[in-house]
Amino acid sequence: MAEWTGLIASDLIGVPHGFLTGPQSDRAELHRIGGDLPTVLVKQVHSPRAIYVDAPFEAEARPEADALVTDKAGLRLAIVTADCAPVLLADEDAGVVAAAHAGWRGAHGGVIEATLAEMTRLGAKPERIVAAIGPAIAQDSYEVDAGFRDQFTGEDERFFRPGREGHYQFDLDSYVAWRLAMAGVGMTDSLGIDTYANSADFHSYRRATHLGEPTEGRQISAIALPASE
Incomplete structure (x- = not known):
């Protein structure tokens, strides 16, 4: 069997999950997350929409959403990022x-x-929920302009570090962790890995754009609710 090319989070030990690594983020590796389960994917559109799923979608019929939630055993929920x-x-x-x-x-x-x-609608309690933030672009690599900064409030100032003139470095990882905490999540583990700086292991849309390379690459992250025995 090939070596596992993925990462796991300490607070999700016991729950089948993984953040795939490697330049290909091969979907064949998904079987290592929960075994031989159907994988559910959606059409991601950078929206706030979270949907309940109880079965996989046909590729041409995937709904537009950016989060998947289930209480049905025997499913693997997956998203792609870069x-x-x-x-x-x-x-x-x-x-x-x-x-x-x-x-x-x-x-x-x-x-x-x-x-x-x-998740709460399905019986979860925020204080019992554990979350893991996988590899994402880090603050040192994430330069944004004043127009970007202006879309946020003064309360969000802590997530912006001054950069070159008229620009800032945005801390997406910490911002997401803060949103989780403010929503009452009991525990959050961040892997703290920069996709932009780690070209051997991760796709980065921004890095590819800067280098004039194809930007289609994505890595896959997944979590499973195994079927009861």
Whole structure:
């Protein structure tokens, strides 16, 4: 068997999950997350929309959403990213798991809160939920302009570090962790890995753009709710 090319988070030990690495982020590796389960994917559009799923979608019929939530055993929820933050969540006691795609636009728009609302509807409790933030673009690599900064409030100032004239360095990882904390999540683990700086292991949309390379590459993150024995 090939060596596992993925990462796991300490606070999700016991829940099948993983953040795939490697330049290909091969979908064949998904079987290592929960075994031989159907994988559920959606059409990600940088929205705040979180949806309940109880079965996979046909590729041509995937709904537009940026978070998936389920309480149905035997499913693997997956999202794809290339600088945005992948967030995997679980309330083991309630038997509810979720996967969210949290770029700045989705996080700012409320995708974290929408995901938690859907989990809560299914019986999860925020204080019992554990979350893991996977590899994403780090503050040192994430330069934004004043127009970007102006879309945030004064309360968000802590997530912006002054950069070159008229620009800032945005801390997406910390911003997503803060949104999780403000929503009442009991525990959050951030892997703290910069997709932009780690070209051997991760796709980065911004890095590819800067280098004039193809930008289609993505890595996959997934979490599973195994079928009961």
